Amino acid sequence: MRSRIYGKLGDRAFTALLVVLGLAVMLVAVLLAWELASGGAEAFRTFGFWGFASGSAWNAVAEQFGAWPFLLGTLITSAVALALAFLPALAAAIAIAEYAPRWLAEVVAYLIDLLAALPSVVYGLWGIFVLVPLVRDRIEQPLFLWSAEHAPALMGVLGPPTGIGMLSAVLVLALMIVPYASSLARDAIHMVPRDQREAMYALGATRWEVVRRVVLPYARGGIFAGVVLALARAIGETMAVTMLIGNSGQLPYSVFGPAATMASLIANEFAEAEGGLQLSSLLAVGFLLLLLSLAVNLIADFILRRMSVGEGRK
Amino acid sequence: MKKPILTALALTLGLALAQSVTLNGAGATFPYPLYAKYFDVYHELTGVRVNYQSIGSGGGIRQLFSGTVHFGASDAPLSDAKLAEFEKKFGTPAIHVPTALGAVVPTYYLPGVTQPIRFSGSVLADIFLGKIKKWNDPALAALNPGVKLPPLPITVVRRSDGSGTTYIWTEYLAKVSPEWKAKVGVGKSVAWPTGLGGKGNEGVAGLVRQTPGAIGYNELIYALQNQIAYGAVQNRAGKFVLANLASVRAAADLADFPADTRVSITDTPAPEGYPIASFTWILVHRDLDKNRAVKSAAEAQALAALLDWIVHDGQRYNEALHYAALPEVAVRATEANLNSLRYRGQPVLPK
Numbered sequence: 001m002r003s004r005i006y007g008k009l010g011d012r013a014f015t016a017l018l019v020v021l022g023l024a025v026m027l028v029a030v031l032l033a034w035e036l037a038s039g040g041a042e043a044f045r046t047f048g049f050w051g052f053a054s055g056s057a058w059n060a061v062a063e064q065f066g067a068w069p070f071l072l073g074t075l076i077t078s079a080v081a082l083a084l085a086f087l088p089a090l091a092a093a094i095a096i097a098e099y100a101p102r103w104l105a106e107v108v109a110y111l112i113d114l115l116a117a118l119p120s121v122v123y124g125l126w127g128i129f130v131l132v133p134l135v136r137d138r139i140e141q142p143l144f145l146w147s148a149e150h151a152p153a154l155m156g157v158l159g160p161p162t163g164i165g166m167l168s169a170v171l172v173l174a175l176m177i178v179p180y181a182s183s184l185a186r187d188a189i190h191m192v193p194r195d196q197r198e199a200m201y202a203l204g205a206t207r208w209e210v211v212r213r214v215v216l217p218y219a220r221g222g223i224f225a226g227v228v229l230a231l232a233r234a235i236g237e238t239m240a241v242t243m244l245i246g247n248s249g250q251l252p253y254s255v256f257g258p259a260a261t262m263a264s265l266i267a268n269e270f271a272e273a274e275g276g277l278q279l280s281s282l283l284a285v286g287f288l289l290l291l292l293s294l295a296v297n298l299i300a301d302f303i304l305r306r307m308s309v310g311e312g313r314k
Numbered sequence: 315m316k317k318p319i320l321t322a323l324a325l326t327l328g329l330a331l332a333q334s335v336t337l338n339g340a341g342a343t344f345p346y347p348l349y350a351k352y353f354d355v356y357h358e359l360t361g362v363r364v365n366y367q368s369i370g371s372g373g374g375i376r377q378l379f380s381g382t383v384h385f386g387a388s389d390a391p392l393s394d395a396k397l398a399e400f401e402k403k404f405g406t407p408a409i410h411v412p413t414a415l416g417a418v419v420p421t422y423y424l425p426g427v428t429q430p431i432r433f434s435g436s437v438l439a440d441i442f443l444g445k446i447k448k449w450n451d452p453a454l455a456a457l458n459p460g461v462k463l464p465p466l467p468i469t470v471v472r473r474s475d476g477s478g479t480t481y482i483w484t485e486y487l488a489k490v491s492p493e494w495k496a497k498v499g500v501g502k503s504v505a506w507p508t509g510l511g512g513k514g515n516e517g518v519a520g521l522v523r524q525t526p527g528a529i530g531y532n533e534l535i536y537a538l539q540n541q542i543a544y545g546a547v548q549n550r551a552g553k554f555v556l557a558n559l560a561s562v563r564a565a566a567d568l569a570d571f572p573a574d575t576r577v578s579i580t581d582t583p584a585p586e587g588y589p590i591a592s593f594t595w596i597l598v599h600r601d602l603d604k605n606r607a608v609k610s611a612a613e614a615q616a617l618a619a620l621l622d623w624i625v626h627d628g629q630r631y632n633e634a635l636h637y638a639a640l641p642e643v644a645v646r647a648t649e650a651n652l653n654s655l656r657y658r659g660q661p662v663l664p665k
């Protein structure tokens with residue numbers, strides 16, 4: 001039966017085409033990793049893999065390179081941005097899918113999706129000209145002055161209130177990833193079967209109880225997938241972060257002060273690296289970034305499997 | 315009916331192929347507007363097409379090393395080590411051809427201060443080392459009698475990307491401050507002790523303009539075009555000099571000009587010279603056949619003729635675009651270097 005269906009020439013050609021294309025994608029990924037690893041080999045040899053990943057000096061003059069400040073910067077900014085973005089994104093998804101009248105839901109959904117389509121350099125410009133002065137004058141300076149008077153110990157934690165730095169970068173990053181988390185969550189909520197809800201309503205549940213007891217548990221796989229996508233986006237985001245974060249790899253980081261991420265470091269230094277250890281170190285940072293993304297995806301996949309509702313579906 | 319058209323087409327195509335030489339270059343972004351003008355005018359004059367990718371000095375040097383371009387362009391000369399590496403790899407030295415002069419100026423944003431602030435090299439170094447933290451610091455006040463400096467904290471802004479501008483800036487600071495030389499050093503990207511990093515001239519300028527009390531450094535052209543306030547710097551002769559075309563050109567007019575033109579003119583001894591200035595260079599192989607990208611004697615000749623045109627006739631386009639033109643000493647030195655260019659042992663520039 002099987003062989004007869006797939007035995008047709010057209011089918012076989014199509015299967016072959018799919019296999020080739022599929023393999024090509026895998027090949028590109030492997031080649032990418034290989035290129036980064038071999039380009040960064042000199043840095044890994046010089047400093048050792050762990051030495052490079054945990055070294056905290058980045059000094060092109062002294063040829064001393066370590067990725068830790070940038071690794072840390074990437075982890076902090078993306079984790080905090082995700083934490084900030086998660087609840088608004090989920091709330092928006094629930095509102096669109098469950099509460100809002102249809103016309104309003106469509107408008108809001110469209111606008112949120114539009115956020116994802118904006119180029120990140122536009123976010124960066126908006127950040128520099130609108131958000132930074134706002135954050136500096138309304139949040140950072142009042143807090144800084146308050147802490148100078150009442151809690152001098154906090155001043156070091158807060159850092160210089162110039163508006164450019166970790167806080168602004170994280171806020172813009174959070175805004176940028178909302179649509180990713182939100183639209184996947186929205187789709188997942190839409191896919192919750194009607195009879196599930198109706199059964200709940202039949203038992204006398206309120207709307208909120210239906211959302212809480214049926215919709216969210218059922219859709220959690222999709223919601224989590226959105227979170228993973230948003231996190232991956234935050235880890236890799238380059239332009240907007242580079243424009244707002246202040247680009248300083250000097251530890252320790254502070255809340256308002258400048259920081260740097262792996263992506264911003266590469267964007268900054270690659271064009272003028274003349275080769276040698278600096279170029280190799282930049283490629284090595286790229287390789288670490290790839291490993292980090294891979295780790296995030298694997299962990300997410302693992303959690304996703306355990307979270308999915310039903311007989312291990314999804 | 316069809317045939318004559320085809321023949322005509324083939325003929326023109328053949329002619330076009332025979333005549334048009336295309337040269338490829340890559341490198342510094344700083345002289346890009348000027349180079350675009352040069353190459354545009356030169357194409358109209360001679361039909362030689364030049365593709366220039368402004369990918370940054372480092373990228374230009376990388377491309378020249380891999381033999382994918384006819385010439386590279388850099389805001390910083392090749393270091394001695396890099397020059398030795400070049401000679402070892404190609405068996406021929408790299409020739410530096412200066413094309414224009416640029417300057418780097420301290421830009422700042424001080425609300426309420428209208429006259430240009432005066433800086434000295436050691437004060438600038440101390441600011442960028444994070445040692446001078448307020449605008450009303452005694453060291454700054456002593457340089458600026460009569461100026462009411464606000465008690466604002468100084469926010470240092472510097473380039474986050476590797477850049478020739480940073481190279482010139484740090485090279486100057488290292489010359490005037492032993493502490494800077496020991497702690498930070500000279501480079502296109504350095505480990506900054508303090509401050510915020512902005513990407514590109516526009517990034518630094520954006521941060522400076524947004525932050526009251528900020529000080530950064532920008533190319534003179536960028537500061538002029540965008541009307542950002544910049545300060546005067548004290549030169550070695552003790553004079554406070556504002557950067558402009560005349561003071562930048564004066565800085566390069568050195569009595570003992572090195573033959574290879576790889577000269578640093580920061581902290582210039584010239585009494586009227588602005589102390590934070592530099593040449594920008596085009597780099598080529600001396601034996602042009604050693605460069606894989608140069609595929610024929612015609613290409614080598616076109617390249618040499620282009621460079622010869624740039625350092626002579628081309629110079630008249632510099633000042634309109636705010637780049638200082640080469641001083642006579644630099645042109646003389648470059649002429650000798652261009653005459654040494656060869657292709658398979660034959661000189662490529664007609665005597």
